[in-house]
Amino acid sequence: MKNKNIYDVIIIGGSYSGLSAALALGRALKNVLVLDAGFPCNRQTPHSHNFLTNDGKTPAEIAATAKQQVMAYPTVAFFNDVVTEALKTKDGFRVSLSGGEVFYSRKLIFATGIKDILPGTPGFAQCWGISVLHCPYCHGYEVKGMPTAIFNNGDTGFEIARLIRNWTDDLTIVTNRDASFSEEQWHFIRTQNIEVRTEVITNIEHNNGYISGVTFNNNTTLAVKAAYTRVPFVQNSALAKKLGCEITPEGYIKTNAMLQTTIDGIYACGDSISPMRAVAHAVFTGTMAGISSSKELIFENY
Template identity: 50%
Template sequence: MLKNKKYDVIIIGGSYAGLSAAMSLGRSLRKVLVIDSNAPCNEQTPHSHNFLTQDGETPSEIHRKAKEQVSQYSTVELINGLAVHGKKIENGFTITTADDITFEAKKLIFATGVKDLFPAIKNFTECWGISVIHCPYCHGYEVKNQKTAILSNGDRALHIASLVNNLTKDLTILTNGKPDFTEEQLEKLNRNNITIIEDKVIEIEHENGYVKNVVLDNNSKIDFKAVYAAIPFIQHSDIPAALGCEINEQGYIKIDAFNLTTIDGVWACGDNTNPMRSVANAVASGSITGAMINKVLVDEQF
């Protein structure tokens, strides 16, 4: 049972960034409520990497341990719920959940992440986070020296190719339509022996999420072992925008160096603020955010 409905800080999103912020604030005895809908973007990813002390651990186990440790701080409360509405009031903000419960806080943190928009490719979703991957730093080492595809086009495809080329020399770009490269970019790709295929991808054949073949619309199959995919996304929560937080041209919540949004009293951290989507980055940004809010509360009270 919740102890109260008024808090110093409400954190919307209880994954790595949100829990990290909650720990920072809990250790300063701030009254904190974490509202989490339990819909992490890496839910089916088998292992998390590039995070010291947790390399190779499952995302769910990292989250379980984080939640257990944060729960030890008596001023931090965690609930399962979906925040659906936010409102600015005289001395802070209110947040209302889908259960029609309203909470009040002096400050808000949005650690809500982003929602990936999957292409209309059969079995893409089943492979996402397993062998259809987004980040060479998070997953690249595990598929090094394997026959690899990049499902992207233009500048984004070139950027991924430049990173992945260091991990495997058997690399193909699937533009899924007419290639969109400059002459200079094509020269770079040719120089590094990177093939371009423009036929549309219609299916990914797999076994338990692990790619076996990529099927093209000419009915040919290519036996890739991994596919990097640059796909669009939207903000997982529309509350920040509804409160007036500016969204930048890339689709991320605009923040300053200390993770403050363009609305005073509202911070954001984790995947909803930058393209560096990793557990380590989320934890770091959450920790900074919690410390910054505590400093603001100190300055207001001391």
């Protein structure tokens, strides 16, 4: 395949999992194109943690170093644009970009991540990933012992509160409506001295994304320094589903142990396949997708 627009593998998404896949493929001497729109989901997060050798660095710093290292491999190319269409062809895949460019590949890797659906509460979006958090293993150490809120109700709110109790004993569950806990859950909440607030949130007070308080519809304010919550999400790209890839009931792209989707020649990695939203997991799954796709290419050639 001599055409400059034809590659062994096209990777859609150039954050941690996509870069890791590109690294594995570049080292396997495969011609790779990484397509990325430049809007990673953690672009607002000030620091990344639990990734050995890079603990505490900014997400942008880790990504920049990774891209620099991947670019050292001459068979890996990058193109910044939004992918608008991906189609199955006789020989592989046809990928179209918003700028009109068209590329072809034998294999396709989705490293597109997910998109969080944030509530419209004033201040929430500005705090998301900075002080309104999704993962204590990523961010809990930095806010340990601080007054902390949980923005969920029922089983989800209880599960998060029980987990976060490990990092702080100053904990308030904010249900945003009538609380819906079982008797057993209420017993735990009371014995752990966890406060429950059922008023409706009207505003998240903050300073450049760092939360200071939660204002309710009765004009009272709960002073906190951190909050945890789970929010709904959708796949950041609908292209995998359009190509026929099966989506799990939870909303993730279904893959096997080798990161193959349910459509031949298509692989997926990173946040789009698992609720484990961590840099280390993205790197691992990206590496696996790169190795698996390169192995398939090698066995097709020899």
